[in-house]
Amino acid sequence: MKRLRFEYSAELTFSQNVSEHCFTLRCLPVSDGRQLIREPVYEIFPQNGRIWTSRDSFGNTLLCGRISEPHDVFSFRVSGKAEIINTRDISGFPAAVYGYSSPLTKPGEVIRKFYSENTPASNSQIDRAMELCNALYAAMKYEKGKTDVHTTAEEALEQGAGVCQDYAHIFLALCRLDGIRCRYVSGLAFESGETHAWTEVGSGSCWYGVDPANNRFIGENYIKICHGRDYSDCPIERGIYLGNSSGVQTVTSSVAEF
């Protein structure tokens, strides 16, 4: 078992005041069969809004809110402790829906061709998934700025470059072609810096964490925040507001052993 202390904060600065700001935050990590979350604390600014909790159909906890008053900065901060009690999530039998393609993982010709050239030879689902992960890792180059949050798996593989989110999407698309149930994960994995994206592969009654951008199973310092079929199911922050303004987001996070 490993004990971790985590912190995550994000700040959205608008070019002009916005109002009637409604948002949904998937920023609260939850306990599952792999991690236990202790003493989670959150703060949201400005504080004159209304905040309440909800839950989505993927099992994520949502912080919902509405801030009517004009504001030009919006920020939230989450911190707490986590105990990593297992190498895999043993809490549930993977649902069938995770075997089907989703908006950002729909395979096109590039992914189908890649899959047919790299069809795994192993028997077990986990081994097959790792074969696909290896092949993908060899074919992709980690490069920032070539993709954005809307880039599909097909587009990312076609250009051969992307970031952790793209690696995750391509990997999910390949696994699903292979009949493997799998899902997208957002979380914290680094001592400091940004959030990370990885995946979970379903096998038996377990979910195994696989980090395609690093071509390995996830380590003990990974804290999962939320999951979905792909990124579009579970963005950490999603909002809508009145006002003709563009926002700039800065994110900081940290995970440390204690």
Add this chain to the structure above:
Amino acid sequence: MGTITRININNLFWLGRYTERVFITLNSFFRFSDKIIEQGGEFYEKYLENISVPNIYKNSDDFFDRYVFDENDPNSIYSNLLRALGNGIVLREEIKTPSLSYLQMAADKFKACRGTDKIRYDLLPVRDAIYAFWGSVDSNMTDFDALKIIHLGKAVEHVDMELRLSLPEEETLAGLQNLVKHVERYVGQSGCIINKVALSALKSALAAPEKLEQNRNALIADVEELIEVNFLETVAV
């Protein structure tokens, strides 16, 4: 009793204004078309000047056609009627189907009259339908707050048009009196915002009727600014 939403307030107010605008312009146009029997068609230029509508017309025939019937001429009587109808369409559940049907009939009849050689006679049913519309909203509407907002729009437009058209002073003053009363009695609860400076200017005008003529343009501005109907519009993601 229904709940009036913020968008509805705006539509109710402008429904009153446009319907009244059509009615008064139509009456004024009827008087003008009677005069040209003696004065000749070119008299229209003077008429336009009076009602401060830009003269974009080629000649008298063009004026009679487009100023009255052209839906692409934003100043035409028909365009204003379509605006009244447009506001009515989004208020069917407030004003009720029979009231809306009178605006629809007015618009359909109006359109069918284009090209007529006896314009006053042919457009009479349009005026009848507007009378019927007012009778219908008064009889059928169940939400009296909403009804008052339509009448507020009507009262504002009435004074505005009388000032613009230089109608007899006693009529204008009566309309102004009515508007001030309406604002003071009802508007507080209506969701409309009153411009207090404009209101006190109108009250001073009532106290000094002899200055009406010299203050005409300032009063028009005061009437236009009397009521503000505000609501948020743009949404960005």
Add this chain to the structure above:
Amino acid sequence: MNTPVANSKEINELLARYGVKFGIYKNGSFHEQLFPFDAIPRIIPAADFAELEKGLIQRVDALNMFLRDVYSDKKIISDGVVPEDFVYSSTGFLQQCDGVLPPKGIYSHISGIDLVQAKDGVWYILEDNLRIPSGASYPLIARELCRMTSPDVFREAQVRDNRNYIALLRETMDYVNCGGINVILTPGRYNAAYFEHSYFAEKTGAALVQNSDLFVEDNILYLKDYQNGKTRVGAVYRRISDEYLDPLTFLPESLIGIPHIMDAYRAGNVALINAPGNGAADDKGIYYFVPKMIEYYLGEKAILQNAPTYLPFYENDRKYVLDNLEKLVIKDVSEAGGYGVVFGSDMTKEQLADWRKLISEQSRRFIAQEVIDFIDLPITDEQGNTTLHKADLRAFVLSGETTRVWCSGLTRFSRNVDSFVVNSSQGGGFKDTWVLSQE
């Protein structure tokens, strides 16, 4: 029994007067059109309707049970009645609705079931519309007007009064209402069915609202009034489609949705009529399985028949389809409306070969149906002559405390004599549908 109403002209004038219109977009701009009315009613004898009524209630009940099942235990999948593929690959299945039980467990409150009657008199189900079926307002107001222009006809004919639709609609909203007022949510004036939205609001007393009139706090939906007060909303008869409903759950670019309305719905604090996610039960691929659903959930044989349908997904069906392609109609399950529909009889030899290849390769994507030669109904044209046109029937089934079929329906006919297309946006017209109270 032959006492048709003959006043098409008068009634069309009245429909214009009352602003009974539908909007269409042509070359990028919005136009409103009258929906041409033909006064000769479609007449359904009492005994026929009794049979239709039984069949429609059975079908809609089974569809509601199916929706409840696929969004919870998914027994129909684990029992092998409906293949998993047909649920999860359907664009109508919304994972965001999984595990959500709507108020009173009702998913499809207002179902529009499209039927055609074949020349031998048998009724066939053409499609189920469980999302936001529209059109009931047209025969409703038309009946009102027909009674005005032809009172004697109604005195003699034993026609069941259809004007209870408003009461049915209101009871349906009230039954699932979670506390608060009823509202009708419209995307606005430029929606094709805006007349219907405003007419139903007027008649049922529900507030007609747009998204900016509503907001959610603490998972409760409120209506803002002009004084910045708020009124709780208990039921939303929403006339905007699922993907635009909540920009924080579905399409983020939706400007006509209400943020967090899905959270209020998930928390059981507001009823959405119809429930989001109903597309899982009315898509072209699932249609094939409806008779099986009826047997599975109700233990009964389906009373109303589907048009004979084949799924190339199954080997036997695929063989039949490939052998008989020239007489079948092929539909792409992912396409909506009249798109993605091709008739084998219109294909050249090369096209037939191409289609056989495509169907073999992508068997999940298509269904094939026998072409039904459905009956023609008489229409009077402007010169007073009678011509025969294809016509279908949209029956409205309302599910509240009980499931009830409206004793009328929207009969639409094609514009051209030889056309099978009865869609209103294609220039067709409509008729009143008379259900007789006795033979």
